[in-house]
Amino acid sequence: MAVSPNLLFTALKQSAASVFRKRKIVDVSTDQTTKDHPEIIKQANAAVRSEDFSAAVGLYAKLADAKSKNPDIYISYGYSLLKVTDFSRAKAVLKTAIELAPESADAHYMLGKACIALNDHSAAETAWVTSHRLSPKIESLYCDLCLLLFTVGKVSQARSFLKSGIENFPLNSDLYFYLGNLDAENADYAEAAIAYQKAIDLDPTSPHLLSNYGTALRQIGNLTLSTELTKKALELAPEIPSIFSNYLFGIQYSPAFTKEEKFKAHLEYAEKFETPFLAKWGNYKNDTNQNRKIRIGYVSGDFRNHSLIFFIAPILANHDKSRFEIYCYYAHPLFDADSERIKKMSDQWLICH
Incomplete structure (x- = not known):
C-alpha cells in the first residue's frame, strides 16, 4: 500500500507566493552613476525581463564595479544571483543594498531568500521579520515566513503570521492553504477543512489543495466527499506520486470501493511509479561476513x-x-x-x- 504523505509543505502548490517576487525594473534616472551607464541599465533590464539572469548578473556586476550608490541596482543584482544559484555572492550583494538603503523591505526580503538557500534559518528569520516590519504589503513574504517559522518549530508564530497575511491579502488562496496545513498538522481537521474550503473557493483547480482537503475530510469521517476531492486531484495531476498515494489511502477506507477495485488502483500506482525504476535496481550484494553489523x-x-x-x-x-x-x-x-x-x-x- 502506498504511504500517505505528510500534509504540510511536502509538495506545495506553485503560485506567486512560493516563487520569487518579480523585481521592478531599475530607474535609469535615479543616481549619477546610473546616468553615466544608461546602455548597461537598459541591457540589464532587458535581461531581467527575458529571464536571462546570467547576462543580468554580468551587467549588474559592471554597475557595482562602477561604485553605484543606487540600492535598486544591488537588489536586482542579488535577485539575479539568486536565480543563477550563486547564493553566497547574492547574500554579500544584498547586504550592500541594505547598507545603502537600510529601510528597503525588498532588500531584506531578498536577503532572507539568500539565507534560506544557505540554510541559515536564524538570519533568514531576522531578515524577513525586518522586511515585514518595514512593509507588510510584500505578499509572498507571508507564506515564506510561515514555512520558515514552522520548520524551526515556531508553529504558533507561523499561525499568527498567516492570519495577519489573510487580513492583508484575503484573496490569496495560498494563505488559506497553509493555514489548513497548520491546522491539519495539529490534528484539528475540522478547522483545516474550513481553511481548505476557503482556499478552494479562490483556487478550485489546485491538485495539492484538493488532495489535502480530501485528507482532512477523511479524518473527520466524510469519506464520500473526501474520495471525490482526492480523485479530482488525481485527475488534475496524475503524475504526482503523493497525490496518487493520498487517493489510495482514501479509497482504502471507503465502503464505496470493492477490494478488487482497491487492489487494481494499487497495481496502477505500482505500474506508473515503480515499474519505471525496476530496470535500475540491481541485485543486492549481500555481505556474507557473519561478523558485520x-x-x-x-x-x-x-x-x-x-x-x-x-x-x-x-x-x-x-x-x-x-x-x-x-x-x-x-x-x-x-x-x-x-x-x-x-x-x-x-x-x-x-x-x-
Missing part, C-alpha cells in the same frame, strides 16, 4: 514531537549497537528537540522529504 532502516515523517516518539524511541535506544547499525530516514521539514534526540540514537540520519 546488520543495517536496520527506519523511515518516518514523525521523528519529532509526535505520538510515534513514545513507541520508537525505546526501540532505537535499546538496539545492540555492537550488532546493528541504525539508519533513520526523516521525511518531514520540522526538526525539533525530539528530532535531535532520535538523531543521536541513530548511526546515520538522512533527510528524505
